[in-house]
Amino acid sequence: MSEKKITLTIRLIKSFEYRTFKNVILHDVDITTMTCGKLKEDIIQKIHSTSGYKPYLNVKFDTLKLYFKHFGAKTSNLIVNLDHDDWFLDDSKTLEESGIENEAEISFFNRADYDKFKANPEIKW
Structure with missing residues (x-):
């Protein structure tokens, strides 16, 4: 199996x-061997070990969802893609199996907060 490394x-x-x-x-990131669950672990480890992420330490990140694929249409929502409920990523699948390609954007968030926002997508200032 060949390595496929992406950004x-x-x-x-x-x-x-x-x-x-x-x-x-x-x-x-090697999409052939990296699972979505391992990606979550790596991101959380990076948050805890890199300066600049202190405001994000108290967030209970638990869900990955594809936001945008390279050369694809972007959603009108600036923060998360609310349109495609089939774009949630399964922890047990590799990134390649999940359809992740180079320069994809993935949202990482708390699922309960997402569900609450989706039920009433009100933007506050």
């Missing part, structure tokens, strides 16, 4: 209502 942008979403997020860029 991913992970959108750490702290607040849907206030559109608070910060990007994490991951380089040389």
Whole structure:
């Protein structure tokens, strides 16, 4: 099996209502061996070991969802893709099995917060 290494942008979403997020860029991610569950672990480890993510330490990140594929249409929502409920990523599948390609953007957030926001997508300032 050949290695397929890509670059991913992970959108750490702290607040849907206030559109608070910060990007994490991951380089040389092997999509043939990296599972979505392992990706979650790696992102959380990076949050805890890299300066600049202190405001995100108290967020209970538990869900990955594809936000955007390279050369695909972007959603009108600036924080998360609310349109495709089939784009949630399964922890047991590899990134390749999940259809993740180079320069894809993935949202990482708390599922309970997402469900609450989706039921009433009100933006606050």
